[in-house]
Structures are given as structure tokens and as C-alpha cells.
Amino acid sequence: MPADVTTPYRVIYGDTDQMGVVYYANYLRLFEIGRNEWIRGSGSAYTRFEDAGLFLPVAEASIRYQRSARYDDLLAIHCWLANLKGASLRFEYEIRRDTETLATGMTRHALVDADGRPQRWPPPLKILVKEWQAQLEDQADG
Amino acid sequence: MPADVTTPYRVIYGDTDQMGVVYYANYLRLFEIGRNEWIRGSGSAYTRFEDAGLFLPVAEASIRYQRSARYDDLLAIHCWLANLKGASLRFEYEIRRDTETLATGMTRHALVDADGRPQRWPPPLKILVKEWQAQLEDQADG
Amino acid sequence: MPADVTTPYRVIYGDTDQMGVVYYANYLRLFEIGRNEWIRGSGSAYTRFEDAGLFLPVAEASIRYQRSARYDDLLAIHCWLANLKGASLRFEYEIRRDTETLATGMTRHALVDADGRPQRWPPPLKILVKEWQAQLEDQADG
Amino acid sequence: MPADVTTPYRVIYGDTDQMGVVYYANYLRLFEIGRNEWIRGSGSAYTRFEDAGLFLPVAEASIRYQRSARYDDLLAIHCWLANLKGASLRFEYEIRRDTETLATGMTRHALVDADGRPQRWPPPLKILVKEWQAQLEDQADG
Numbered sequence: 001m002p003a004d005v006t007t008p009y010r011v012i013y014g015d016t017d018q019m020g021v022v023y024y025a026n027y028l029r030l031f032e033i034g035r036n037e038w039i040r041g042s043g044s045a046y047t048r049f050e051d052a053g054l055f056l057p058v059a060e061a062s063i064r065y066q067r068s069a070r071y072d073d074l075l076a077i078h079c080w081l082a083n084l085k086g087a088s089l090r091f092e093y094e095i096r097r098d099t100e101t102l103a104t105g106m107t108r109h110a111l112v113d114a115d116g117r118p119q120r121w122p123p124p125l126k127i128l129v130k131e132w133q134a135q136l137e138d139q140a141d142g
Numbered sequence: 143m144p145a146d147v148t149t150p151y152r153v154i155y156g157d158t159d160q161m162g163v164v165y166y167a168n169y170l171r172l173f174e175i176g177r178n179e180w181i182r183g184s185g186s187a188y189t190r191f192e193d194a195g196l197f198l199p200v201a202e203a204s205i206r207y208q209r210s211a212r213y214d215d216l217l218a219i220h221c222w223l224a225n226l227k228g229a230s231l232r233f234e235y236e237i238r239r240d241t242e243t244l245a246t247g248m249t250r251h252a253l254v255d256a257d258g259r260p261q262r263w264p265p266p267l268k269i270l271v272k273e274w275q276a277q278l279e280d281q282a283d284g
Numbered sequence: 285m286p287a288d289v290t291t292p293y294r295v296i297y298g299d300t301d302q303m304g305v306v307y308y309a310n311y312l313r314l315f316e317i318g319r320n321e322w323i324r325g326s327g328s329a330y331t332r333f334e335d336a337g338l339f340l341p342v343a344e345a346s347i348r349y350q351r352s353a354r355y356d357d358l359l360a361i362h363c364w365l366a367n368l369k370g371a372s373l374r375f376e377y378e379i380r381r382d383t384e385t386l387a388t389g390m391t392r393h394a395l396v397d398a399d400g401r402p403q404r405w406p407p408p409l410k411i412l413v414k415e416w417q418a419q420l421e422d423q424a425d426g
Numbered sequence: 427m428p429a430d431v432t433t434p435y436r437v438i439y440g441d442t443d444q445m446g447v448v449y450y451a452n453y454l455r456l457f458e459i460g461r462n463e464w465i466r467g468s469g470s471a472y473t474r475f476e477d478a479g480l481f482l483p484v485a486e487a488s489i490r491y492q493r494s495a496r497y498d499d500l501l502a503i504h505c506w507l508a509n510l511k512g513a514s515l516r517f518e519y520e521i522r523r524d525t526e527t528l529a530t531g532m533t534r535h536a537l538v539d540a541d542g543r544p545q546r547w548p549p550p551l552k553i554l555v556k557e558w559q560a561q562l563e564d565q566a567d568g
Contacts, residue, residue, distance in 0.1 A: 010459075010462070012455065012459055012462060013159045013160065013161075013165065013458055013462075014159065014165050014167055014454075014458055016159050016160040017155045017156065017158050017159065017160070018155065018158040018159070018161075018162040018163075018213055019155075019160075019339060019341065020160040021160075021341075023155065023156050024312055024341075024342040024345060024391075025156055025309045025310065025311075025312035025316075026309065027309075028308055028309035028312065028440075029309050029438065029440045032308075032309075032438050032439055032440055033436075033438055036436070036438060036439075036498070045498060046498065047497070047498050055303060057303065057305075057308075057352075058308040058349055059348070059349055060346075060347070060348050060349065061308060061346065061347050061349075062344070062345065062346035062347070063344065063345050063346070064343070064344050065341070065342055065344065065345075068341075070160075071160055071473070072462070072472065072473050107308075116352065152317075152320070154313065154316050154317055154320060155316055155320075156312075156313045161481060161483065163483075166454055166458075166483075166484040166487060166533075167451045167452065167455050167458075168451065169451075170298075170450055170451035170454065171296065171298045171451050174296050174297055174298055174450075174451075175294075175296055178294070178296060178297075178356070187356060188356065189355070189356050197445060199445065199447075199450075199491070199494075200450040200491055201491055202488075202489070202490050203450060203488065203491075204486075204487065204488035204489070205487050205488070206485070206486050207484055207485055207486065207487075210542065213331070214320070214329060214330065214331050249450075258494065297443045297444065297445075297449065298443065298449050298451055300443050300444040301439045301440065301442050301443065301444070302439065302442040302444065302445075302446040302447075302496075302497055303439075303444075304444040305444075307439065307440050309440055355444055
């Protein structure tokens with residue numbers, strides 16, 4: 001299972017604002033793209049959670065903007081699982097253009113049902129999540 | 143019931159692109175804002191359709207861009223019902239800044255259920271729709 | 285000068301995602317709407333900064349999502365200036381629906397020129413900013 | 427030079443609305459993605475136009491929505507040049523999921539300078555545009 005998943009993204013006009021740079025809210029779209037690919041690369045797809053009537057809405061997000069991304073830039077969205085406690089996950093992100101870091105950030109998620117009530121991992125997902133947990137411990141040891 | 147509903151809209155940075163004008167896709171957001179307010183002003187709210195398990199997805203949209211809308215512009219979104227046949231509606235739009243027309247367009251909608259299957263107007267909404275029809279005929283006569 | 289500016293916002297379909305709630309990135313659009321109105325209500329408009337060749341890009345943003353905003357909700361975007369040191373500003377935000385707090389957050393901004401280089405307040409804007417500073421001190425004393 | 431350029435696109439949560447399908451305005455973002463890649467694949471990049479102080483804003487757009495695109499769908503954005511007369515271009519689009527057509531549409535563009543005034547093709551771009559023209563004639567003959 002990958003610790004860090006990198007997803008390419010080409011900036012379009014629709015991402016930019018009149019300062020000629022990617023609009024600040026759109027970085028959270030980039031984070032979602034990276035997160036989706038991390039989950040897909042880690043033995044599942046987010047649709048599998050949804051099929052079980054479960055969701056991982058964002059409870060908290062933060063971002064630091066260091067350099068501007070521009071139209072037609074080919075960005076690399078780096079995403080990794082940084083923390084996993086009970087039914088709460090924390091993903092971290094880095095948006096790069098070649099060797100430059102443009103932005104870093106994190107999102108925190110909690111497992112809920114369709115009515116937004118906190119849930120525990122059901123058996124089929126528990127196996128997946130235990131693998132994620134093991135991976136995090138390996139990284140901490142390594 | 144109003145024939146033409148006008149909704150004010152203040153352009154934000156997030157609406158613009160690097161040409162310094164409102165990004166072309168965002169005009170369809172403006173159309174939705176105008177359409178929501180037309181429906182609200184015409185004896186209902188779109189949520190009332192949804193509560194009945196009915197939806198009015200867009201089957202077709204077109205738009206002509208004449209002048210550019212810019213950051214901080216206070217726009218007027220004009221929306222009116224232009225056609226209503228069976229379970230199909232057509233709204234038309236004009237985006238203005240003071241006396242200038244910036245864009246004109248239309249959207250065509252069909253009544254469907256949650257699975258996208260075409261539906262007929264159910265009794266409670268039929269009364270509303272008949273009023274809309276009468277209004278259109280009055281306009282044609284007037 | 286207002287300490288806290290409240291701007292109404294009606295949620296559209298285009299703001300929501302398939303969980304039936306406002307997509308997490310769109311809260312940063314709401315923050316921008318509130319910030320624009322705070323600046324307008326505080327003796328200026330952001331366009332005045334731009335006319336002087338100056339910009340206040342976001343250097344950092346964070347947000348806590350507490351309850352979900354839904355389609356057709358009439359939200360209140362609260363925005364206030366929380367900190368002002370040299371050429372750095374911090375705005376804070378609260379998104380409410382009636383008496384409920386849906387989300388809180390902040391953005392930090394730095395004054396730069398068109399090339400992104402840090403700038404000092406030029407004389408005409410300095411007067412404005414001193415008033416903002418005085419207002420913050422009054423709040424701290426009060 | 428390619429007549430039809432196909433670009434893959436993975437749907438994210440941020441593209442959907444509460445009907446569980448891609449929001450209608452976001453198809454115009456997909457069109458832009460396809461158009462950018464068509465231009466890049468056809469001997470240039472849109473940034474080359476911009477470097478010459480020229481732009482190709484959208485003068486008209488239309489779209490027919492046939493089937494819904496959903497979260498996590500892997501779409502294929504097909505784009506081709508359909509018409510080129512003087513300094514006016516028309517692109518056409520088809521959004522597919524496997525063998526299904528989800529939407530079709532077109533955008534019409536006019537060459538302008540930074541102030542929005544109509545322009546003629548300057549010498550370096552004229553060569554490129556003549557190749558596009560020749561390609562269109564070949565298709566008509568073929």
C-alpha cells in the first residue's frame with residue numbers, strides 16, 4: 001500500500017482568478033483529487049464506503065499558500081494518511097510544481113452515516129482500516 | 143405572479159478567471175440563481191418539487207456572451223418562463239450591468255423522478271403549473 | 285466602522301455535492317463574499333487596493349465544519365478583522381443558519397504587489413489601515 | 427495533427443450536486459479541459475496565444491445533457507475543431523462514459539486583444555491556423 005500517492009493535475013482557466021493564479025478555494029478541490037486517488041490506491045475506492053451507507057465528510061481543513069499555481073501548470077498533488085484514531089482520519093497534502101512546493105495542508109475526517117451520526121468501522125472496512133493503521137505504525141518505526 | 147424576476151448578484155474573485163472577467167461556466171451558476179428566485183417568486187420553491195420526489199434537471203442550455211462581467215460588478219440576473227409544454231419548461235435569462243446586456247441564454251428542463259424517468263405533474267403541482275401556463279398565455283395575448 | 289459585517293447568502297444547487305450539503309471548498313467562497321463586504325463596509329473596496337497595484341492574497345486559511353449547510357438555506361456570513369500587524373491581516377468568519385453555527389474559520393493575508401513581493405501600506409491606504417488598527421484596539425479595550 | 431482529441435477525466439465530489447450527478451455548469455469546465463488539450467495537441471498551447479497578447483474568449487456555448495455523469499466516473503472528453511472562418515473558431519465536444527454519450531455541445535470563439543477588440547491572426551499564428559484550416563478541408567473531402 002502506498003504511503004504517499006501523487007496525482008498529476010493540469011491547471012485550467014476555470015481554476016484561476018483575475019490575479020492570474022489558482023483561486024484559493026480550488027486548492028481544496030485539488031486536495032479532494034489527491035485524497036480520492038490515495039483511497040483508490042490503498043485497497044478501496046470511496047464509493048465502497050458510500051455503498052455501505054458511510055461517509056467521511058471533512059470536519060476540519062487548513063492550508064498554507066506559499067507560491068502561486070498558474071494556468072497550464074502541470075501540478076503534482078501529493079497526499080498521504082497522517083493519522084488514524086478510532087473513526088477519525090487525517091490526510092496531509094503537498095501541491096508541487098516540479099521541485100517547488102506551492103501549498104501544504106491537511107483535512108480531518110470523521111466516519112458518519114447518511115444522517116451525519118458518528119459511526120464505527122463495520123467489519124468489511126475494519127480489515128482495510130487495520131492495514132492503514134499498520135502502515136502508519138511502520139512509518140513511525142521506520 | 144411575476145413574469146420576469148430580477149436577482150442582484152455581486153461578482154467575487156472566485157467567479158473570475160485570469161482574463162479578469164467572469165469565467166464562462168459561472169454564467170450557468172448565475173442562471174441557476176435567477177431560476178431559483180423565479181420559482182420562489184412564482185408561488186413555490188424548488189424544494190417543494192424535491193419533497194415530492196421530483197426534479198427539473200437541465201436537458202439543454204445555451205448562452206451568448208456579449209460583454210464581460212468583472213470583479214465587484216453588481217449584476218442583475220433577469221429570468222422568466224418562456225415556454226411550458228407538458229412536463230417540459232424553458233427558462234430564458236439576461237445578465238445585465240445597469241443598462242448593458244452582458245449575456246443572454248436559455249435552459250430547457252424536463253420533469254423526472256429520482257431515477258431520471260420522465261414524469262407528469264402530480265395534482266398539487268398541477269395547480270401551480272396551470273397558473274404558470276395561464277400567465278404565459280396572458281403574455282402572448284398582451 | 286463595523287466590527288462584524290454580516291452578509292446573507294442563499295445556497296444554490298451548484299454549491300452542493302452529492303451528500304446533499306455545501307461542498308467543503310465552497311465555504312472559502314463564502315468567506316470571500318464576507319471579506320469583500322467587510323472591506324466595502326470599512327471605508328474602501330478591494331478594487332481600491334487593486335487600482336494602487338496592490339493585492340491581499342490569502343497566505344493561510346483554516347476552517348472547522350460543524351453542521352452542514354443545505355440547498356436553499358439562507359445563510360449569514362459573519363466576517364470581522366481579527367488581527368492587523370504591519371502589512372499582514374487576519375480575518376475571521378462564522379457561517380450561521382439562524383442561531384446555529386455551521387462553520388468557523390480564518391484567512392491570513394499579506395500585502396503584495398502584482399509580482400507577489402511584500403509591500404508596505406502606501407500613504408492613501410495607510411490612513412484607512414490606521415482606522416482599522418484603532419478599531420481593533422478599541423475592541424480589545426472595550 | 428489530431429482531428430479529435432480525447433482527454434480522460436475522473437469525476438470528483440466537487441463536480442457533483444445534490445442530485446448525485448455532475449452539476450450542469452461543470453460540463454463547461456470539461457469542455458475547457460478538452461479544448462486546452464486539443465490546442466496543445468495541435469501544434470501549440472493556449473499560452474502561446476496569450477504571450478502574443480491574444481485571447482480566444484467564448485462568444486457562444488451550447489450543450490445537450492443526455493445522461494448523467496456521476497461521482498468517480500472516468501469520463502472521456504472528446505473535442506474537435508468544427509469550423510474556422512477568419513478569426514472565429516467553433517469547437518465541438520462529446521462527453522462519454524465507455525460507449526455512452528452523456529452530453530454534446532459546442533463553443534464559438536473570436537480572436538481578441540486584451541481589451542476585447544477583434545483581431546486578425548498575426549504572422550506566427552497564421553501558419554498554425556492555416557494548418558488547422560487545411561485539416562478541416564481534408565476532413566470535409568475525406
